[in-house]
Amino acid sequence: MNDNLFVSDLLELAILNEQDGYAFYTVSAKKLNDEKLISFFHFLAEEELKHQKYLKDMKNRLDTFAAKESLPRSYDASLKTYMNSLAPGKDKALEAQVDQVSNVEDALKIALDFERNSVIYYAILKTIAHPDLYPMLDEIIKEEVKHVLKINHYKETGIPEMEDRDAT
8 A cells, every 4th residue: 555645544534533623622612501611612623623724734745755664564454443443533423422511521521532532643643654744743743732731721720721822
């Protein structure tokens, strides 16, 4: 299998995952009564839209790169299965995830799981991507880690962080 095609497939799945993230945050926000959390989820939904655009740009750049290396077929199949399992919404339909949201704690737990899986997904994707994509993957990983930290901060303090402390 051509590795660029494989990476392209994984990026396409990542784009779909960001769409699921956007849907989760917007639909869950409608179920909640906590105004701070609703505002925070709308912020995170907008972030997911930015990630979609970023990933589409990355996918479009793939054609300019040669494959990093060939993966053995068994590894290729195993990795693809694992990456699919990490995809939020793959093990549970998005509707089922949203149905689990009945309070602030549920919403934050699901959001945190979603964002953690995204970090893992992009870190693994980096191991097979062309080195020229590393800076872009590092940036999306950094963004997802920020989401994990912001959600944890909200869980601990009840105060949403909706800006970048290190924005340039």
